Amino acid sequence: MATHRGRPWARIFSLTVLVLAFTVVVDASTGDKLPEFKDCLEVCNAENCSPDKPQTPIPVLHRLLFWTCASECDYACQHIVTGQRMAAGLTVEQFYGKWPFYRFLGMQEPFSVLFSLGNLWAHWDGLKKVQSRIPKSYSLRIFYDWLAYVGISSWVFSSIFHTRDFRFTEDLDYFAAGANVLYGLYYTVVRVFRLDKRTPRRRTTLRVWSLVCASLFLGHVSYLKFIRWDYTYNMTANVAAGIVQNVLWTWFSFKRYRESRRMWAVWPGFVVAWIIFAMSMELFDFPPWLGCIDAHSLWHFMTIGPTILWYNFLVKDARDDMAGSQRLKL
Helix, strand or coil: CHHHHHHHHHHHHHHHHHHHHCCCCCCCCCHHHCHHHHHHHHHHHHHHCCCCCCCCCCCHHHHHCCCCHHHHHHHHHHHHHHHHHHHCCCCCCCECCECCCCCECCECCHHHHHHHHHHHHHHHHHHHHHHHHCCCCCCCHHHHHHHHHHHHHHHHHHHHHHHCCCHHHHHHHHHHHHHHHHHHHHHHHHHHCCCCCCCHHHHHHHHHHHHHHHHHHHHHHHHHHHHCCCHHHHHHHHHHHHHHHHHHHHHHHHHHHHHHCCHHHHHHHHHHHHHHHHHHHHCCCCCCECCCECHHHHHHHHCHHHHHHHHHHHHHHHHHHHHHHHHHHC
16 A cells, blocks of 8 residues: 555656756757858958947947847857758757847847746745735744745846846856755755744754755855856756655645645645646757747746746645644634
């Protein structure tokens, strides 16, 4: 019987490992190495960016987003070469690890920006739900508040990064995403094992767990920033944290539903399955539709719904927990 009961979340675990393992990809872009692209850049820079020749005017909005003559040439040449290749029936290639997107209002990846803002709104809306429907006195409330704060911050930095890809904005995006994933693991352990309960043993465990997570994050950032910027390591670390919390929430959902027989208790398991499916978008990377929407932007789009549902679950779970506590007092 024990083996049979373990199968649902064991399957989720296996599927998570399978899907996420394939998301660790190596940057193999060839567009920026094409001779025709290099030739185009050389000509464009010589004709438009040389100090001894008239400078091509750059729109004010583009200048505000730090587009320079050189980056304008880079953008133009990407699309010139891509257009030529498509006309010749050749494949669309990535440049510097990214597809050649059509920008909008100076944004490099407008749909990734839009969907990042959608996720930001989902966390902001979730914060309002938590703060209006869960009293401050509830011991898990502070953890849910910070879930929203961390989520909002991570999607702000995601929006900035997809607007303009610089090393600085990439750092902010990756570190904020790492904080979001690690905090997800942190509060998952707190909720599942009720480390918020005010008993001496659990308070001590919570302090230790908080110190462990803070140390892991500082070590993670320090390694990437000061030792080696390693995309594979970064992805592996996030995958590991994601797998653990997915397994915990799936187990929690299964156990909670068996005890309560309430449909909202299965929402965590449903969200985990939804997120795994959304992550599969990263497996099937493809040139952007109409130069705008690629698999990565769709992944961002598909995480908006689960986030909304997740905060609804947290509110339901908290109110049910508080109601149970009141019944025990009576």
